[in-house]
Amino acid sequence: MAVWALGLNHTTAPLDLRGRFAFALDQLPHSLQGLRTQLSLGDRQTPEAAILSTCNRTEIYCAADASALPATLDWLAYTGGLPSSELRSHTYTLENDQAARHAFRVASGLDSMVLGEAQILGQLKDAVRTAEQAGALGSTLNQLFQRSFAVAKDVRSSTEIGAHSISMAAASVRLASQLFEDLGQIKVLFVGAGEMIELVSTHFAARKPLSMAIANRSMERGEKLASRYGAQVMRLADLPDRLHEFDAVISCTASTLPLIGLGAVERALKKRKHRPMFMVDLAVPRDIEPEVKSLEDIYLYTVDDLAAVVQSGQAHRQAAVAEAEVIIDAGVQSFMHWMVQRNAVPLIQELQAQADTWRETELIRARKMLAKGENPEQVLEALSRGLTQKMLHGAMVELNAATPERAAQTIQAVQRLFLRKER
Template identity: 75%
Template structure:
């Protein structure tokens, strides 16, 4: 069994290209079905698959008897509507121990924009559940991901990899504080109601802004989040008309198209008499049209723009990174040992089936002898002799066949298997 991975992330691909391959959680199931059905059934009858898709990465993990990286690559390029050459220049491909090492590093927060951040672990667990629910996660990938979660837990427990890490939300607050002298006088709008917005709202609420509003497609979910922060909820459809009210706008939805356009921001600036607006677009694909960044009095930051902020202080954690890599190395070796043992499973199953067949035949023969009145001792003797002969027949036949060299090799193997001394 082989494992392979294909992906692109914040270090290899620009934001807009990553957006072409971003899958919302509710898209994972049909996407996995499409991927698995694309493999030729003759060579890849049961391909295991899982997809991890976040604002910083989209990665496909597969397992099968034969590696099919080129096929997986072609499928992903087609799904994103880009030329394979373009995707290849920004993607990475990994297999077996390299794939295991990568997923362990991702789970441990070593491959994140925010070194040591814990959010990726929850996103990976969501991806695994989605793969399980659609029946795409077999024994091999299940082992890979469960071991990655165990490694990540050990890394976070045994090292200080997450100490003093700056989250994307905290970075947004820091940048906003550089623009506005007093955040307590600002009005903040959050667009969306998912995990990232929840985290951002928590950080901004700690600065006690003048007001908080949550705009969401589902009003009920927006109201639930707004209540936690003493804010108001509004419908997404009302956003263009009310945009001018807010000094700070943080957006992160699962929309495939921008929901805040250039025209809406221009009208808001005019109504605000060009008082500045601080905007953070944490979504991939983008929620805010990129042309907005060129407007005067608008300070727009994307997830990639925040990279230099969240990377501050990472040098101080290099010792923790080195410790984490040692833990990951051990995890990779353990997984590869397990994977290697998996290759003997079919043979073990065949041996067990053959032994059961012999046992059943001798049991049936013994019952017939007992029914005829044979003594128990004689029946047991016949049954044990019959089993012994069946087990030894193949070995004896091999010892008497082939040339001298092959007989010598067979003799050594049989001696090792059958003449081991009890310890």
């Protein structure tokens, strides 16, 4: 049994490529089923699997026979319509202790674009919960992720890794304040009503803009979010006709196609008489067509554009990174020790079964000797000698058959197994 993580993130793949491999949360059960079916072809057992997909990364975690690892890349490439050879240059593959270390660092916010950000932990928990409900988790990945959550909690409670952290939401407000002299005089539109939009709307609401509106596919969810801030609610279908009303537009949906096109923005600018518009596209794949950025009076930012802003407090957090890595190292060692013990269980069971067979054989022989009236002391002597010979037979054979090259290694192994001194 091996554990591995295969993924691509903001450091290995550009935004548009990441968009091709993004999975919406409601797509994950079906995708996990397809992945596990693909990896179990041939004589391989059905693997454990989980998929983490955010705006900055898509990662597949598996526990299975290591021979299934190459097929993981092939499956991911197929889902994004890209040759495996082309995708490989944008991905990373980590196995066993390195996979565990990566999972722990991701959960702790050490592998994020925003160092120390907390949102990734919730996203990882959602991915694990979805995999569990889909029946894709087993004891190995469950252990890996539960330990990830525990390590992340320890990191956040024991270090200042989250201090001075600027989130994507806060960065959006900071950029808007650089364009508009007074955020209290602008009208803001949020497209979507998910977790990221909730965070951004909270930050904007604190600056008390002139008005706020929520456009969402589900009116019920949009109304629920809008009610917190006294915002308006509108249908997505009305977006093209009302886009010109807003000075700032922040979008983050799970749509697979752009919701705001070049033509719609051009018409909005004309109606606004070319007053500037601030736009932030936090979605992967994109919600706003990239060509929009070329328009005059449009200030469009994507998740990758926000990188420089969110890194501004990074220097203050570097000291905490070293402390966090120590906690993660301990977590990795603990998990790998558990893996070794778990992988040894079948061998332990086999050894116990073999010992029971030897014991039963010698007991039968001893009972027969007693039934014949033989001296009990002699019977016990024969019983102990028989068990001892059976226990040492394998070691003696190995010592006698060892080649000169392996003799020293064999001797050391036998000494460790049979000449252990009681402490």
